[in-house]
Amino acid sequence: MKRILTIQDISCVGKCSLTVALPVISAQGIEACILPTALLSTHTGFKNFTFRDLTDEFDEITQVWHKENIAFDGIYTGFLGSFSQLELIEKIFNEFNDSAPLILVDPCMGDNGKLYHGFDEKFVMKMRELCTKAHVITPNITEASFMCGMPFLGSDYTQDYILELLENLASFGARKIVLKGIRYKQNECGIIAYDAKTKEKVEYFHEFLPFHTSGTGDIFASVLFGSLINGESMQNSIKKAANFVLSSIKVTLKDKNRTWYGVQFEKILGTLAK
Numbered sequence: 001m002k003r004i005l006t007i008q009d010i011s012c013v014g015k016c017s018l019t020v021a022l023p024v025i026s027a028q029g030i031e032a033c034i035l036p037t038a039l040l041s042t043h044t045g046f047k048n049f050t051f052r053d054l055t056d057e058f059d060e061i062t063q064v065w066h067k068e069n070i071a072f073d074g075i076y077t078g079f080l081g082s083f084s085q086l087e088l089i090e091k092i093f094n095e096f097n098d099s100a101p102l103i104l105v106d107p108c109m110g111d112n113g114k115l116y117h118g119f120d121e122k123f124v125m126k127m128r129e130l131c132t133k134a135h136v137i138t139p140n141i142t143e144a145s146f147m148c149g150m151p152f153l154g155s156d157y158t159q160d161y162i163l164e165l166l167e168n169l170a171s172f173g174a175r176k177i178v179l180k181g182i183r184y185k186q187n188e189c190g191i192i193a194y195d196a197k198t199k200e201k202v203e204y205f206h207e208f209l210p211f212h213t214s215g216t217g218d219i220f221a222s223v224l225f226g227s228l229i230n231g232e233s234m235q236n237s238i239k240k241a242a243n244f245v246l247s248s249i250k251v252t253l254k255d256k257n258r259t260w261y262g263v264q265f266e267k268i269l270g271t272l273a274k
Helices: 018-026 055-067 083-096 121-131 141-148 159-171 216-229 234-253 265-272
Strands: 003-013 031-042 051-053 074-077 102-105 176-182 188-195 201-207
Touching: 003 018, 003 083, 003 216, 018 031, 018 216, 018 265, 031 055, 055 083, 074 083, 074 216, 083 121, 102 216, 121 141, 141 159, 141 176, 159 176, 159 188, 176 216, 176 234, 188 234, 201 234, 216 234, 216 265, 234 265
Parallel strands: 003 031, 003 074, 074 102
Antiparallel strands: 031 051, 176 188, 188 201
16 A cells, blocks of 8 residues: 655634545545644634744654654645745755655645735745655646736736746746646636646646635645556646546535535545546
8 A cells, every 4th residue: 555645734623624625535445644744723714823833843744754664655745834944844855755656735825816824035035946846736827927026917818928837937947838728719627737857738628617716726735646646647637637627626515514615525525546
């Protein structure tokens, strides 16, 4: 059985980050190990939440792993809450690089043209540096535009703008880029994967559902990462991840008593089994 490490925060209530990554990756027949970056009572979309930073625990935890000769087949990072965490994650990449042939960085920093609260240009540049250490990165258009220093155009953009984003991301050292949330096709939403070395580009578009909630990006990255770890092609992996998110939204919309803070992905986890 493959074993991976995922590094991101955990919200006790709220379908995002580790609360999503653990079940989604496990459902794909992979042992999911965790390094929590922070502990939250509820995710930050709630009016009230507590937050406890766990950065000081990183070194002690990884030292135990080295003593126990624990290795990972891949590493996947999600939301990282501070500049110091970015520096420590780079150290972890270096320490476990020999055993981890696949590193995926989901550069969770913003959406809808804005950075999340507490992030600034300095954080963006450090995240950009971390992305050069990864084999695959999965930014949305907001995150890509900030890392490239390009304007965010909202919904008013063309295919040429997307191609320019991909080429700029590749130019600073990103290897394989999976750009998500692309909307230049009417009534469709898509993903384009770009290999900086071969210049190969694969894309997948599906129907657009005007439904926005927390955690869908985390679900996408978790399915994508698990599929790649299991040896599936990039084309199949982005299609599988996008369809799973779409199905999760559809099954959620059928429930009139649904909660507002996430999708009901649990109902279709069985479809991910190998």
